[in-house]
Amino acid sequence: MPIEFEPPKPIVQTQLVLKTVADEMMRSRSRYFDEHEHEIPWDYIEFMHSAMRAMGGNGLAPRENGKKSEEGEKRPPIGYQMLAAQIEALCWGDVGMYHCLPGGGLGAAAVFAAGTPEQKEKFLARFNEEKPTFAAMSITEAGAGSDNSAIRTRAVMDETTHEWVLNGEKIFVTGGDKSFTEYEKLGEGFIVVWATIDPTAGRKGMRGFVVEGGTPGVKITRLEQKMGIRVSDTAAISLVDARVPFDHILGSATVEKDTSGFKGAMATFDATRPLVAASGVGVARAALEFLKEKLAENGVQIRYGLPRQKLTSIERDVIDMDIMLKSAWLMVVKAVWMADNKKENVLEASMSKVKAGDVCTKITQKVVEILGPLGYSREFLAEKWFRDAKITDIYEGTGQINRLVVARQILGYSGKELR
Amino acid sequence: MYSFEPTEEQQMLMDAVGKYAANDLRPAAREAEERGELLHKLLSRGWEIGLLQASIPEAYGGFGERSAVTGVLAIEEMAFGDLAGTLAVLTPSLFATPILLAGSEEQKQEYLQKVIEREWSPFTAALIEYAFDFDPNDLKTTAALQGEEYVLNGEKAFVPFAKDAEYILVYANLDGQTQGFIVSKESTGLMVSDEREKLMSLNALPLYRVHLEDVRVPVSQRLGGPEGHDFEPILVSMRVATAAAAVGVANAAFEYSKNYAREREAFGVKIAQKQAIAFMLAEMRTEIEASRLLAWEAAWKLDQGKEDAFTEAYLAAMGAADMAMMVTDRAVQILGGHGYIREHPVEMWMRNGRGFAMFIGLAIV
Numbered sequence: 061m062p063i064e065f066e067p068p069k070p071i072v073q074t075q076l077v078l079k080t081v082a083d084e085m086m087r088s089r090s091r092y093f094d095e096h097e098h099e100i101p102w103d104y105i106e107f108m109h110s111a112m113r114a115m116g117g118n119g120l121a122p123r124e125n126g127k128k129s130e131e132g133e134k135r136p137p138i139g140y141q142m143l144a145a146q147i148e149a150l151c152w153g154d155v156g157m158y159h160c161l162p163g164g165g166l167g168a169a170a171v172f173a174a175g176t177p178e179q180k181e182k183f184l185a186r187f188n189e190e191k192p193t194f195a196a197m198s199i200t201e202a203g204a205g206s207d208n209s210a211i212r213t214r215a216v217m218d219e220t221t222h223e224w225v226l227n228g229e230k231i232f233v234t235g236g237d238k239s240f241t242e243y244e245k246l247g248e249g250f251i252v253v254w255a256t257i258d259p260t261a262g263r264k265g266m267r268g269f270v271v272e273g274g275t276p277g278v279k280i281t282r283l284e285q286k287m288g289i290r291v292s293d294t295a296a297i298s299l300v301d302a303r304v305p306f307d308h309i310l311g312s313a314t315v316e317k318d319t320s321g322f323k324g325a326m327a328t329f330d331a332t333r334p335l336v337a338a339s340g341v342g343v344a345r346a347a348l349e350f351l352k353e354k355l356a357e358n359g360v361q362i363r364y365g366l367p368r369q370k371l372t373s374i375e376r377d378v379i380d381m382d383i384m385l386k387s388a389w390l391m392v393v394k395a396v397w398m399a400d401n402k403k404e405n406v407l408e409a410s411m412s413k414v415k416a417g418d419v420c421t422k423i424t425q426k427v428v429e430i431l432g433p434l435g436y437s438r439e440f441l442a443e444k445w446f447r448d449a450k451i452t453d454i455y456e457g458t459g460q461i462n463r464l465v466v467a468r469q470i471l472g473y474s475g476k477e478l479r
Numbered sequence: 480m481y482s483f484e485p486t487e488e489q490q491m492l493m494d495a496v497g498k499y500a501a502n503d504l505r506p507a508a509r510e511a512e513e514r515g516e517l518l519h520k521l522l523s524r525g526w527e528i529g530l531l532q533a534s535i536p537e538a539y540g541g542f543g544e545r546s547a548v549t550g551v552l553a554i555e556e557m558a559f560g561d562l563a564g565t566l567a568v569l570t571p572s573l574f575a576t577p578i579l580l581a582g583s584e585e586q587k588q589e590y591l592q593k594v595i596e597r598e599w600s601p602f603t604a605a606l607i608e609y610a611f612d613f614d615p616n617d618l619k620t621t622a623a624l625q626g627e628e629y630v631l632n633g634e635k636a637f638v639p640f641a642k643d644a645e646y647i648l649v650y651a652n653l654d655g656q657t658q659g660f661i662v663s664k665e666s667t668g669l670m671v672s673d674e675r676e677k678l679m680s681l682n683a684l685p686l687y688r689v690h691l692e693d694v695r696v697p698v699s700q701r702l703g704g705p706e707g708h709d710f711e712p713i714l715v716s717m718r719v720a721t722a723a724a725a726v727g728v729a730n731a732a733f734e735y736s737k738n739y740a741r742e743r744e745a746f747g748v749k750i751a752q753k754q755a756i757a758f759m760l761a762e763m764r765t766e767i768e769a770s771r772l773l774a775w776e777a778a779w780k781l782d783q784g785k786e787d788a789f790t791e792a793y794l795a796a797m798g799a800a801d802m803a804m805m806v807t808d809r810a811v812q813i814l815g816g817h818g819y820i821r822e823h824p825v826e827m828w829m830r831n832g833r834g835f836a837m838f839i840g841l842a843i844v
Contacts, residue, residue: 061482062489063548065776066783068480136480364790368797368836369612383798386791387769390776394768397481411765460758467757470764471741478752 082153093291109192151342159292167195193247236295277302288447334395337416340452417453500560508561511683525568526599540592550844558727574602583704601640606840641687659702680830718796725799732810807832
């Protein structure tokens with residue numbers, strides 16, 4: 061197909077629907093949950109779950125692609141493109157609440173990326189049941205953030221019971237509480253906990269373990285108090301002799317020469333990077349649109365088409381932000397289009413995250429600045445988007461880690477050659 | 480549907496342009512810049528690729544259909560070789576493409592074939608004016624109707640090949656609207672400066688100041704005929720072309736500095752192995768991609784006749800100008816002192832880089 065920028069019709073329709081959802085179910089609650097950290101937005105969760113079930117979807121996951129159209133012509137796959145558009149639209153509503161969307165999230169993505177067919181069947185079916193159900197991914201430790209091969213959580217096999225025994229301390233588990241704590245209103249969730257089966261093996265010894273909600277020996281020790289995305293819980297977890305069935309390990313139970321376990325974890329991030337980028341674009345668009353509304357209310361027009369020399373400072377800023385926002389979104393679209401078409405996209409995925417991380421922090425910061433007291437006041441959401449946006453440049457690969465990935469790709473360097 | 484794949488035909492064209500850029504334009508670029516002269520055989524070789532010819536329908540002597548997307552792809556490839564050479568090869572488009580887009584049937588019949596049936600010839604256009612706040616939509620050069628003629632007054636700057644051009648498409652302000660006028664070089668009152676423009680770069684491209692003093696142009700030579708034309712599609716096409724050229728030059732600087740960084744050693748390692756350099760390169764590559772996609776989208780919208788093509792092209796050109804400045808500056812920085820020496824091309828690309836903010840009018844898709 062030749063170069064084209066027409067958004068597919070199903071995507072446009074979905075964006076329209078999600079705009080209403082974002083206004084009615086997210087924006088209307090944004091401020092309340094920002095100011096009531098650790099309260100769970102039950103009505104939103106239940107609404108979203110039933111809405112997604114009604115639509116026949118199992119949460120946000122790329123659908124099976126390539127359905128035949130009426131003419132019998134095969135349509136190009138758009139699963140990831142749809143996902144990116146959905147995430148962008150929801151994060152335009154509220155990024156924190158997007159993270160409260162029931163479903164498998166990163167936990168399911170890890171099972172999807174590194175699990176056997178049996179494991180996928182066993183762990184992934186639950187998200188389409190009657191109750192909203194969550195899953196989370198837990199890799200970060202206090203001493204292992206970007207360098208996640210440095211994790212110290214151990215998994216040891218108990219030969220007598222044929223179980224894995226997990227010990228360690230994990231932090232920054234997004235949705236950890238809703239995935240693990242047995243709330244009456246929720247289905248049984250799980251957390252994929254990354255641990256090492258051989259501390260001498262470095263990344264070769266890393267494996268993910270599916271830890272079911274309520275597993276004895278596992279405790280949510282703390283919910284973090286954050287700068288933004290406060291409605292999304294961020295849990296710290298301790299594992300003390302937590303026992304997990306043998307077949308809950310993702311990947312091989314023995315240390316081999318390859319690094320498939322670590323690569324499994326990293327593959328999860330490769331697939332999700334453009335999606336995180338999409339979330340950043342959503343917040344940035346929210347902020348920029350709000351700014352334009354306020355400027356218009358105050359009679360400030362943006363005169364597109366003038367040379368820089370004739371523009372006011374505000375016009376220049378807005379135009380620069382338009383450029384940033386549009387190009388960041390196009391980079392997301394290209395990266396997910398490549399994923400849909402089974403093209404290797406490590407470079408494009410990471411570039412989209414680098415760009416979106418930059419763009420959403422810069423735009424939200426500039427918007428608050430231009431709006432002055434209106435931007436800084438908690439009367440409006442601009443200051444909240446400023447706080448929410450910053451996480452985009454941090455989680456699932458900081459801007460710096462993604463620059464490393466991009467640099468290694470363009471230079472053809474290994475991790476050893478470019479540390 | 481979204482798609483980011485050029486067609487097979489476009490790919491073949493890009494390959495041909497890429498070869499010309501690598502084998503002809505790039506090797507000649509430095510000497511051309513120093514001597515202030517392009518070899519004519521370079522122009523004819525570039526002309527033979529047939530970019531313009533392929534954008535003109537058979538009815539007017541061409542063999543194709545205009546596509547801004549194709550134009551953007553080709554210009555980026557060519558500018559990767561050398562900017563001055565690219566602008567020189569494509570100068571006849573400055574005259575022919577607006578006629579194709581906005582000309583009357585008689586004008587198309589009269590001029591298009593004339594341009595494309597021969598060897599590369601200096602048909603050109605004059606848009607830019609010598610003012611700090613030059614604005615293509617608010618020209619200082621004026622046109623006024625007097626009987627059956629328009630009278631043009633003013634001064635145009637940076638007009639490529641004006642000295643030898645048979646015809647110049649002159650843009651002037653007619654009652655607040657920018658309108659094109661086809662001006663023959665024989666016209667009384669048309670004066671092309673003897674001296675060439677001396678700019679920070681583009682030395683190889685002969686640019687002239689053109690003075691118009693009561694130049695009388697028959698009504699029939701107003702672009703689009705007596706009723707005139709809409710300037711917007713022309714301006715959009717110029718902006719998109721400038722964005723594509725900026726991406727091409729930036730990409731040249733990126734590739735060159737990347738290769739240098741992979742060879743150059745300091746402190747026992749290649750400098751590309753230092754994050755300070757590697758991160759610069761990663762950001763350069765990222766910003767090039769960002770601008771490229773904006774230019775593609777603007778071109779696609781132009782081809783599709785989308786209403787927001789105007790804004791998109793404006794944003795694409797503005798963004799690409801900033802990007803090209805950033806990327807070319809960093810390319811010089813990565814080469815350090817060597818980057819500052821004219822032996823390496825990066826300093827020339829950096830001088831090119833600053834120009835994209837004011838080159839609107841020197842290229843068109």
